[in-house]
Structures are given as C-alpha cells and as structure tokens.
Amino acid sequence: MDPGGALIRFDGGCVLCRGWVRFLLARDRAGRLRFAPLEAPGDTVVVETAAGTFRRSDAVLEVLKRLPAPWRWAGLLRALPRPWRDAVYDAVARNRHRWFGRDESCPVLPPEGRDRFTGGPRG
Template sequence: MYLNRPPYSYRNDHEIPAFTDIGPVCVMDAHCALCARGAKWIAHNDRNTDFKIVPLQSELGRALMTHYGMDPEDPTSWLYLTEGRGYASLDALIRVGHRLGRGWKLLAILRLIPQSLRDILYRSVARNRYRWFGTADLCNLPDAEVQKRLMV
C-alpha cells in the first residue's frame, strides 16, 4: 500500500529527528521474531549495503510511523521508505524484493492478489506474529550484517 504523502515530506515534519535517508529505510518492530528474520533476510541479500533498519520502538521509528498515519503502539504493518516515499503491508515487501534483485523480484507475483485481500492477509499475520513466531530483540541480534544497518 502506497502511503499518500509527497516525496520526502518527512523532512519538513519537525517531529521527526534528522536521519540519513539516502537509500531505502525499513521501520520494523524490534520485538517481533518475524521482523528480526526479515531484517536478517534484508541484510544478507542487500549486496550494496544500501538498506537501513529503524526499530519501530525508537524515537525515529515512532515519528516516521506517526507521520505516515500509522499507530506505533499498535503496528499492523511495517514501513518501507524509498526515494522519499512510504509503503506498507505486502506492497512494501514486494518493493524490497525488487530492490534486492535476483530471484527476490519474484515477490512481485503477490501483485496478482487484489489489494484488499493483500491487506487483509498482511494484517492477519501482523496481528498474530507474536503468537505464531514469538518475540526477539532486533537491536541485540548477534548478526553483524543487521547491526551495520541499524539506526537507533
């Protein structure tokens, strides 16, 4: 889902701390094991070391979520920023796959699912992620590739 805001609109939002936005930025739940696996997937497939990962629970993560109209206290999705535009839900995942290249571009097949169904599917997984996948501490993962990308 494209979050309808002008490109780089967060730069004019005084509630958002300054951050380096060159390259893609993923705002992810730092307590979710599924998100931690997602961060590892991104880190190990990002050949150019372009991606930055922002924990949802950080000041920056909360501010970005709020800017895009998402509730940081009850996140049912994650936020992906690229070229100053925000994306959420499975659309964000599709765009990450496209950016990572190679076989990950096949995630575009998810576009065959109608948008409303994609959103329902994603929300269902997001609401149950702790129960199905458990918890983790993204910021304390021993994975050096993830640690290089974290913006806390």
C-alpha cells in the same frame, strides 16, 4: 536517499520481524537497505524510499524488488488486488507474536551489518 535504497522501520521486539531483517541483510549485497525500529510498534512495517512511504503488503513488495532474483520476482504479486494482499499481510501481522514469539532483549548485530541500523526515528 539513494534512489535504489530504502529505510525499513520494523517492530524490534517481534521475532518474525527480526528474522525478516536478517533475511534482508543476507541478500542485500549492495547494502542499500537501512533499518530502524518503529517509533510505536504496530501491526505493520513501514518502508521509506525516494518514491514515498509504503505500508503493509506494498512495503514488503517494495523491499523485495530491491533484492536480486529470484526475490525481486515477488513484485509480480502487485498484479493481485491490494485488498487481497493486505488481508494476508494483516492475518500474519495479527498473529505473528503468537506464531513466532516476542523478544524485547537487544539483539546482537553482526559486525558487517551494524552500520545499516539507525538508533531511532528519522535517523
């Protein structure tokens, strides 16, 4: 895996998660982020990098640090204790379907981003 790249595994039926992917696609001009659905959707996003696998708030911060400024500055949030960060992450994860909705339909991918999606687990 590209040392600056990451594979982001997300809940494809979650409207918030799909919005997160669109946000990342629009800002990752270098094209180093890749995307795949989670094997078993849960309340976390999983990010795989050359440095390891990240979950919850660590995953979000790991992805944001790969974007241009000002988004990479969110890495400063690592100074906060992980239990605090994860508590906020968990609250959003628990309520995301109620707040943002759920959509099991297959999304239409923009042509310029289709090559950055993999059909399933590990690849």
